[in-house]
Amino acid sequence: MPSSRQSVQSTAEASAPLASLRRSGQLFETERRLNAVLNNASVSIFLMDDRQHCVYMNRAAEKLTGFTLDEVLARDCPLHDVVHHTYPDGRPFPLQDCAIDRAFPENNQERGEEVFVHKSGHFYPVGFTASPIRDDTAKIIGTIIEVRDISEEKAAAERQRLLINELNHRVKNTLATVQSIAAQTFRGKTDAAVRRVFDERMLALSDAHNVLVADNWESASLWSVVERALAPHASAEVDSDRFKLSGPDARLHPKIAVTLSMALHELMTNASKYGALSVPEGRVAVAWSVRHEDAGSGQLELHWQERGGPVVVAPVRTGFGSRLIERQLPMEFDGSAEIVYEPAGVACRLQIPLTELGWHGQETATLQGAP
Amino acid sequence: MSALEGRRVLLVEDESLVAMLAEDMLVDLGCDVTVAMRLDKALAHARNGSFDLAVLDVNLGAQRSYPIADVLFERGVRFLFATGYGFAGLEQAYRTIPVVQKPYRLEQMQDILIHVMTCTMRPRKDAPADAGCGCRPAMSGALRFQAEGFA
Numbered sequence: 001m002p003s004s005r006q007s008v009q010s011t012a013e014a015s016a017p018l019a020s021l022r023r024s025g026q027l028f029e030t031e032r033r034l035n036a037v038l039n040n041a042s043v044s045i046f047l048m049d050d051r052q053h054c055v056y057m058n059r060a061a062e063k064l065t066g067f068t069l070d071e072v073l074a075r076d077c078p079l080h081d082v083v084h085h086t087y088p089d090g091r092p093f094p095l096q097d098c099a100i101d102r103a104f105p106e107n108n109q110e111r112g113e114e115v116f117v118h119k120s121g122h123f124y125p126v127g128f129t130a131s132p133i134r135d136d137t138a139k140i141i142g143t144i145i146e147v148r149d150i151s152e153e154k155a156a157a158e159r160q161r162l163l164i165n166e167l168n169h170r171v172k173n174t175l176a177t178v179q180s181i182a183a184q185t186f187r188g189k190t191d192a193a194v195r196r197v198f199d200e201r202m203l204a205l206s207d208a209h210n211v212l213v214a215d216n217w218e219s220a221s222l223w224s225v226v227e228r229a230l231a232p233h234a235s236a237e238v239d240s241d242r243f244k245l246s247g248p249d250a251r252l253h254p255k256i257a258v259t260l261s262m263a264l265h266e267l268m269t270n271a272s273k274y275g276a277l278s279v280p281e282g283r284v285a286v287a288w289s290v291r292h293e294d295a296g297s298g299q300l301e302l303h304w305q306e307r308g309g310p311v312v313v314a315p316v317r318t319g320f321g322s323r324l325i326e327r328q329l330p331m332e333f334d335g336s337a338e339i340v341y342e343p344a345g346v347a348c349r350l351q352i353p354l355t356e357l358g359w360h361g362q363e364t365a366t367l368q369g370a371p
Numbered sequence: 372m373s374a375l376e377g378r379r380v381l382l383v384e385d386e387s388l389v390a391m392l393a394e395d396m397l398v399d400l401g402c403d404v405t406v407a408m409r410l411d412k413a414l415a416h417a418r419n420g421s422f423d424l425a426v427l428d429v430n431l432g433a434q435r436s437y438p439i440a441d442v443l444f445e446r447g448v449r450f451l452f453a454t455g456y457g458f459a460g461l462e463q464a465y466r467t468i469p470v471v472q473k474p475y476r477l478e479q480m481q482d483i484l485i486h487v488m489t490c491t492m493r494p495r496k497d498a499p500a501d502a503g504c505g506c507r508p509a510m511s512g513a514l515r516f517q518a519e520g521f522a
Contacts, residue, residue: 255432259387328387331408 044147047133052078052101052143064126064149066119079145083116088123100130100145108132113150125150168213175206200269201262204229208261212254220257222250222300226286229264233272242277247288250300253355259329260302260352263337266321267304267348275346276309282345283307290354298354306345314341325350374485376401381425383413383439384453385432389475393426393453396477400484410434417442424484425450426471429460440465444496449487467494 038045044061046054054072062068065083075082080095087093095101099112110130115123127148132140179202186195207228211220226245227234234243252260264286268277276282288302306312315322322339325348329337335352380402384390390406397404405420407413410431417425417439425443427436429452436452443450454460455473469483 255386262388323391324387328390328408331390331406331412332385332387334409334412 044149046079046145046147048079048143048145050141052080052095054079054082055142061147064124064147065116083118084114086117088115100128101143116147125154164216167217171209171213172206175202175209178202197269200232201265203232204262204265205258207231208258211257211261217254219251220254222247222252222288222290225252225257225261226264226288229261230268230284230286233268233277242283244283244285244287246286247302248290250290250298250354252300256300256333256352256354259324259332260350263321263325263329263350264304266324267346270321271306271309271346274310275312276306279309282309300350300352300354302350302352304346304348304350306347309345311343312341312346373401373481374488375481377403378423378484378488379403379421380405380484381413381416381420381422381448381450382406383426383431383436384408384428385430389428389473393475393480396475396480397426399477400481410436410438413439414442417446417448422448424448424488426480426484427452428473429454429456435462437462437465440468441496447493449490449493451483451487464497467498469494 038058039060041058042060044064045056045058046061047056049055053076054069057065057069057072065072067082072079072082078095078101080093080098080101084098084100085093098114099110100114109132111128113125113127116126117123127150129146131144133142133144135141179199182198182202183195208220208225211224211228214220214224223245226247230243230245271277271282271284276284283306285305285307286302287305288300290298290300292298326337326339329335329350329352333352333355335350337350338348340347340349375397378401380397382390382393382397382404384393384406385408387408390408394404394406402424405416405422407416408431413427413431413436416422425439425448427439427443427450429436440450440452451469451471452461452465453471453473453475457472458466458470461468461470469487471479471483
């Protein structure tokens, strides 16, 4: 039975094509899976050869660029010249200036944002990551580029910018409007001195908001808050030694920035009316320290000390300033505040816990989950 | 003598200057006021204190005052919300609670507090929007306007 013997004899030889057949079956399966992954990915993927020509693009990439893979292959030129050839202002964009294509020549991963040109001619912003790919000997043989359309993100960022500008404008305008209404309403009916107190408080509030505007309402610099609060008096002074400020800068939550500004304004006003700043030789020292605790939180200790003024007499009545500082401020921030009317000069000591910055508050998760 | 004379009121308001104004108004109305400016402190007062009424600012910094409202529901303390956004600023479950529109005004505060105190219907959490108290037309013009907007 030659045939049966042959088949036994040929087992070794026959197994070779069988294995290769099995391997090609596995390869086919692998390719099928890879295509399923690539063509269902929402990110656009391009594979570039060593000449920066695109040799593969997935379905998302075809949709993004408007070109099919066949069209790109038929162009037989670097991908850059197909999708990235022109700057939005119309100037030509040469390949050698392109950061995406630099991933290959410069041998490392490049990330960034660029503006591509669609097949139909319109421009669209993209975020990209370009990574070199290597052969078995670590030689770079091409680049893989992932690209995302970031039009939505750009539009959202732009809307946010416009909103913040509008917010800045509205807040400043509203404060100015309140000031004007007060001026019209109380003209001739109120003591000019009372009006001045009101105007100065409005100004202090407005200044506090200027510090916030500088940082998109996310936080304010402690130094700026102190400097701005003292500025109305400091700028009028010839003697620059009148104020001694010492302490590290820190980022303050907007609420702390506004209330602290108002508190310092009240201390200043009191000092210039009755305290150290009411006489030429008086001095004010403002010293503070920030003790950092765990991430994002800490404790601010601020000490206001007047020297060289008239002998201090404790006020008989609790005014706006001391109510704001000694009562409201500790309640608002869970801190403490004390004004001491020492004969040698008014002293104020504030302790304010510094909470996490930003618009998302400190205890939301723990407290709302509490029974 | 004001109908609010001697009433114990919990005021929850997180902005120092605004809290001073609201407190002064309530004191002028004859109320015995307890101020809380932070959620944790307000919750402690709501749980342990004894109050006839409460005024809750909805936005406490990054937090909302709803957990306080829930304690007050439980303890049967009548309250109202204060917000710059009117009823639109309230979560659905609390839409039947009376609202004072900020900025605070003495007459509006007085009207709504008296209403809240004397109304025979007790608002519930999660009540349907039209289950608000029937005496709403008795409230001030601005409030009625908003209430109708969400009927």
